[in-house]
Amino acid sequence: MVTDNFCELFEEIYQHPAQAMSAAPGRVNLIGEFTDYNNGFVLPCALEFYTRILYRKRNDNKVVVHSLHYPGECDEFALDTEITRGDSQWGNYIRAVAYVFKRQGHQLSGVDLLIDSNVPQGSGLSSSAALEVAVGGVFNQACQLNLSNETIALLGQEAENDFMDCQCGIMDQLVSANGKKAHALLIDCQSLATEAIGIPDDLSIVIVNSNYPRKLVDSEYNQRRIDCEQAANKMSVASLRDADIDMLDNARSSMTENEYKRAHHVITENSRVLNATQALKNNDMQMLRALMTASHLSLRDDFEVTIPETDGLVEICQTALGNAGAVRMTGGGFGGAIVCLCRHDDIDKIKAAVSAHYFSRFNIQASLYVGKAGNGLQVTEF
Ligand code: GLA
Numbered sequence: 001m002v003t004d005n006f007c008e009l010f011e012e013i014y015q016h017p018a019q020a021m022s023a024a025p026g027r028v029n030l031i032g033e034f035t036d037y038n039n040g041f042v043l044p045c046a047l048e049f050y051t052r053i054l055y056r057k058r059n060d061n062k063v064v065v066h067s068l069h070y071p072g073e074c075d076e077f078a079l080d081t082e083i084t085r086g087d088s089q090w091g092n093y094i095r096a097v098a099y100v101f102k103r104q105g106h107q108l109s110g111v112d113l114l115i116d117s118n119v120p121q122g123s124g125l126s127s128s129a130a131l132e133v134a135v136g137g138v139f140n141q142a143c144q145l146n147l148s149n150e151t152i153a154l155l156g157q158e159a160e161n162d163f164m165d166c167q168c169g170i171m172d173q174l175v176s177a178n179g180k181k182a183h184a185l186l187i188d189c190q191s192l193a194t195e196a197i198g199i200p201d202d203l204s205i206v207i208v209n210s211n212y213p214r215k216l217v218d219s220e221y222n223q224r225r226i227d228c229e230q231a232a233n234k235m236s237v238a239s240l241r242d243a244d245i246d247m248l249d250n251a252r253s254s255m256t257e258n259e260y261k262r263a264h265h266v267i268t269e270n271s272r273v274l275n276a277t278q279a280l281k282n283n284d285m286q287m288l289r290a291l292m293t294a295s296h297l298s299l300r301d302d303f304e305v306t307i308p309e310t311d312g313l314v315e316i317c318q319t320a321l322g323n324a325g326a327v328r329m330t331g332g333g334f335g336g337a338i339v340c341l342c343r344h345d346d347i348d349k350i351k352a353a354v355s356a357h358y359f360s361r362f363n364i365q366a367s368l369y370v371g372k373a374g375n376g377l378q379v380t381e382f
Helices: 008-012 087-102 127-142 150-163 171-178 219-235 245-254 257-281 284-301 310-326 344-362
Strands: 022-029 040-059 064-065 074-078 110-117 183-188 194-198 202-210 325-330 337-343 368-371 378-381
Touching: 008 110, 022 127, 022 171, 022 202, 022 257, 022 284, 022 325, 022 337, 040 127, 040 257, 040 368, 064 325, 087 127, 110 127, 110 194, 127 171, 127 325, 127 378, 150 171, 171 183, 183 257, 194 257, 202 310, 202 344, 219 245, 219 257, 245 257, 257 284, 257 310, 284 310, 284 325, 284 337, 284 368, 284 378, 310 325, 310 337, 310 344, 310 368, 337 344
Parallel strands: 064 110
Antiparallel strands: 022 040, 022 378, 040 110, 040 183, 064 074, 183 194, 202 337, 202 368, 325 337
């Protein structure tokens, strides 16, 4: 849902109408966690939750940004001097994207921006990637750069890596740019080839956010990435994509316990993604269930990115659904959300179980969303 008077608000703030809107979605990852930066496979889908940016080109080199979520807080920076971090955390994402576009040699012009978003924040549904891709869509259209959605996604990832200091992979930005309604996207993160996989009509995607406040996420995230790269080095492969379990076991004695465990997760997760893609095509709930359960356990025991709240939610939902659903944590871990695949009639079982057991065990309220797979980046001129 876009805020009703979004366009009027733009006009009120800037005293002229917007010329276009760029919209990019958040995502939920069905399976394939922490495999993207190891050149592996992922199977996310874009969600029908969007970050929308109204914009109008200015006649100077200034970028002025307002957000409906932070009324009274405005960020402003110049494009013709070095772009550095500002005081506004959300404003820094816009700076980050402008910074990498400029670094790439693109000629940018000033813009007035107004942001609105219904992507749940801090829940691991990629609100930051949605913002980066939407901003990329603004500059691409406003400055007639003719970049592909894939390039916009890659620049969004660079913005995150080089300006925001999170060494994330390409999954979130690429599915936000190229997601397809009613489909998940199998991404080969080595070649960036994608295949849209239809989500069966009778399958629901239920997302339950633990609402646990995520802390130290970036430092833990970056450390996992270093462990994976060390493990790949010790097996003499360019990335964990090129390793298998035999190679891992042969190199075990040269590895730290953590390097071994992280690599074990990634290698096994890659094959789970390919099997889950087949299971989704076949609408095979039993297979999806087995693979998503194994993925969660591997994230808990080998990659060590789950917390009691997300483990607890998975357990609560697995018990409620029994054989009728597949459940795992999703996203960057250390809190955030879990994802359940189930038949429509079983959504109420999840709702009932979460409200009966989660708060009483963890003293936090969970939030539940029924997700719909939506389209990626869209820019509409008025
Ligand atoms: C975050 C990152 C992604 C990916 C996931 C884990 O969402 O932004 O690149 O690594 O974590 O799968």
